[in-house]
Amino acid sequence: MSYEVKLSVYEGPLDLLLHLIKRLEIDIYDIPMKELTSQYVEHIETMSILQLDELGEYLVLAATLIEIKSKMLLPVHEELEEVAEEEEDPRESLVERLLRYEQYKKAALQLEASYEEERQHFAKLPTVMEAVEEEETFNVFDLVTAFQNMLKKQVKQEPKKARVGRSSVTVEEAVAHVLAKLERHDGACRFDELFETYDRSQLVMTFFAILHLMRDRQVRATQQRNFDEVYIEKR
Incomplete structure (x- = not known):
């Protein structure tokens, strides 16, 4: 990968x-x-x-x-x-x-x-001239922090026994998954709700998918104040 x-x-x-x-x-x-x-x-x-x-x-x-x-x-x-x-x-x-x-x-x-x-x-x-949207105030370091917090929650909730298999999820598939999840939640949901697996490689690919969508300005990340929950929403 x-x-x-x-x-x-x-x-x-x-x-x-x-x-x-x-x-x-x-x-x-x-x-x-x-x-x-x-x-x-x-x-x-x-x-x-x-x-x-x-x-x-x-x-x-x-x-x-x-x-x-x-x-x-x-x-x-x-x-x-x-x-x-x-x-x-x-x-x-x-x-x-x-x-x-x-x-x-x-x-x-x-x-x-x-x-x-x-x-x-x-x-x-x-x-x-096309309309220019405001620059993102959310940055990659904030997103890494949100991912870090999500991993800590995963450790507490992870089942004692889990079947480990090879992950073959691509970024494109992860992008489709994220967009489908947002659609089911009326266009916005909590960052950690986008991660539905305990497989480490799939978690990483989902994170990359979110970055990919942010880069293409299809979604944005929001947070009311420091240490609050991070939300991902469609533009």
């Missing part, structure tokens, strides 16, 4: 880290390393199941997070407490990287916006 997923909005591990910081409403200058590292590691474990992009660079950052977390957990002797306070916070270099990356990303978006604005200044024959 091979299905490459690459979304241009998210370019690597620092994007994932910034996404988690925003989602968990963490102060970037006072990062709780235990919570952030745990969330990050869970996320890349799920990404490895889904085979989303190359995980090498994500694992490198995971090692960095674990190292920082370990340094912060080391006990400080009473006599050395004053010296420790004067030493550099182990999170400082990470915060600097994140802030610098965020600045570069904002600058890149501003340059892109300027380029698009300049393009409008060239004279051209009038053309019929």
